[in-house]
Amino acid sequence: MSENPIFNPERIKIGAGKFTAGKIVFGGFFGDEGKGKIVDITCSDYKKNGYKILSIRGQGSGNAGHTVEVNGKKMFFHYLTSAGMEADIMLLGAGMLIDPVRLLDEIKQLPENKQAIVLIDERAMLCCDLDRKLDEWIENETRSTGKRTIGTTKSGVGPATALRALRQHPTFADVKSCKSKEDLYKIIMNRPLVPMRIMSSMTMEYAGKLFEAVNQLSIVNGLEIISNCREEGYAVLLEVSQAVLLDPLFGNGGHFVTSTPTTDIGAAAGAGLKLDDFPEGSTMVLKAYSSKVGGGPFPTKFKEDEAAIADVIYRIVGECGVTTGRKRDLGWFDAVGVRHSLMLSNCREIAINCMDLIPKLAKATDKIKVCYAYRKKETDEVTYMWPYDLSKYEPLYIELSMTEKTDEQIIDDYIHLVSTVIGRKIDYIGLGPGREDIRKL
Ligand code: IMP
Ligand code: MG
Numbered sequence: 001m002s003e004n005p006i007f008n009p010e011r012i013k014i015g016a017g018k019f020t021a022g023k024i025v026f027g028g029f030f031g032d033e034g035k036g037k038i039v040d041i042t043c044s045d046y047k048k049n050g051y052k053i054l055s056i057r058g059q060g061s062g063n064a065g066h067t068v069e070v071n072g073k074k075m076f077f078h079y080l081t082s083a084g085m086e087a088d089i090m091l092l093g094a095g096m097l098i099d100p101v102r103l104l105d106e107i108k109q110l111p112e113n114k115q116a117i118v119l120i121d122e123r124a125m126l127c128c129d130l131d132r133k134l135d136e137w138i139e140n141e142t143r144s145t146g147k148r149t150i151g152t153t154k155s156g157v158g159p160a161t162a163l164r165a166l167r168q169h170p171t172f173a174d175v176k177s178c179k180s181k182e183d184l185y186k187i188i189m190n191r192p193l194v195p196m197r198i199m200s201s202m203t204m205e206y207a208g209k210l211f212e213a214v215n216q217l218s219i220v221n222g223l224e225i226i227s228n229c230r231e232e233g234y235a236v237l238l239e240v241s242q243a244v245l246l247d248p249l250f251g252n253g254g255h256f257v258t259s260t261p262t263t264d265i266g267a268a269a270g271a272g273l274k275l276d277d278f279p280e281g282s283t284m285v286l287k288a289y290s291s292k293v294g295g296g297p298f299p300t301k302f303k304e305d306e307a308a309i310a311d312v313i314y315r316i317v318g319e320c321g322v323t324t325g326r327k328r329d330l331g332w333f334d335a336v337g338v339r340h341s342l343m344l345s346n347c348r349e350i351a352i353n354c355m356d357l358i359p360k361l362a363k364a365t366d367k368i369k370v371c372y373a374y375r376k377k378e379t380d381e382v383t384y385m386w387p388y389d390l391s392k393y394e395p396l397y398i399e400l401s402m403t404e405k406t407d408e409q410i411i412d413d414y415i416h417l418v419s420t421v422i423g424r425k426i427d428y429i430g431l432g433p434g435r436e437d438i439r440k441l
Contacts, residue, residue, distance in 0.1 A: 017230030024282040027243025028341035034353035036082035043086035051235035055087035058271030059260035061097040061157035064241030065322025094123035095270020100213035121222030122173035131156025151294030161259040181211040240267040244341035256296025281348030291328040297390035300331035335421035340386030353430035362402035371395040
């Protein structure tokens with residue numbers, strides 16, 4: 001058969017390969033459930049089985065935060081994945097919003113041989129000082145008018161997402177095509193709807209910094225990388241930042257949410273992946289209690305007379321946001337929230353971290369509580385579904401008496417109760433901060 005320049009069988013093969021190993025790790029509460037540890041053990045599994053790893057993100061921005069420890073040195077990542085140290089390729093996907101200067105600083109923390117594996121999808125959006133200033137300005141204006149604020153991480157992800165929808169925001173493909181800082185300045189200044197008081201803070205010097213950083217990053221066609229990894233038999237591991245209860249569509253009342261999708265499915269789409277790229281499905285990560293940063297209702301939050309319980313957690317775990325340094329609010333396990341996250345996800349396995357805290361909490365109180373339903377304050381109507389406006393509801397609890405039980409019994413009883421109210425088996429529990437503290441049930 002003569003060569004046909006249009007029908008080239010070699011080209012048609014692209015996208016035909018399949019990942020034979022792949023998993024999504026996502027949070028089922030409000031973030032900070034300890035996804036990193038589950039990512040860690042998944043990576044070692046893949047390595048043991050001889051896979052190379054494509055570690056990938058599909059949403060979020062520098063609002064994410066996780067601590068990674070390498071050779072005793074603690075590193076704080078906001079853009080990079082927690083699988084960074086184990087991965088062979090790390091792709092920051094199309095659905096992300098990235099500050100090139102901050103990303104470059106993060107990359108420079110990595111050992112030299114790991115710095116080159118970080119790739120940025122050209123479809124990802126730029127996020128910079130202007131977006132952060134806009135984020136801060138919006139929050140301050142809202143507060144000054146007495147309206148409820150979101151308590152964002154002020155990383156600019158909200159305004160940048162809004163400007164993307166208005167087609168007034170550059171992608172990495174746009175910034176990569178800039179020949180000079182003047183070019184870059186021009187495309188960043190194309191924001192007719194942003195107030196002058198914000199825009200006037202943009203300088204040519206800062207454009208120069210962004211330009212320099214962009215030129216040191218590897219900006220690629222993400223789908224081509226994914227396609228190559230499929231062909232070459234990589235395992236794919238998608239990390240979802242934030243968590244389902246912060247999802248812009250299905251999260252907390254549609255107001256107190258982050259700006260990009262936080263379900264496993266939304267994050268996969270943001271990276272250019274589909275669910276059958278993940279033969280092992282998704283693993284939902286939870287904590288034995290719940291925590292939350294930022295504004296918005298948090299009905300299971302410990303009451304004032306339960307401060308001693310919160311103190312136990314603050315003493316042992318710390319619970320400060322990695323991005324903002326804010327002390328997280330703490331509360332009881334919310335099974336209604338978990339069922340909501342299950343409803344929206346392709347969850348195959350469930351991991352619950354910080355289970356070692358439960359016996360310790362039991363010493364500070366005689367009853368451990370789990371929220372199984374909500375009651376509408378006005379009408380007393382009981383719902384088992386996650387309500388749209390949580391502020392109108394109060395939690396209903398099942399209480400577990402913990403007196404005269406050993407730590408083992410307390411943990412067993414707690415797992416049994418939680419498993420019953422969420423209607424699912426628990427697959428892993430975390431009994432401490434390390435990878436070795438994960439126990440498979
Ligand atoms: P933004 O994502 O910075 O716009 O913040 C929106 C909401 O999501 C706020 O309530 C933040 O505190 C929360 N949020 C954003 N990122 C994280 C995270 O990584 N963990 C926990 N909460 C987060
Ligand atoms: Mg975090």
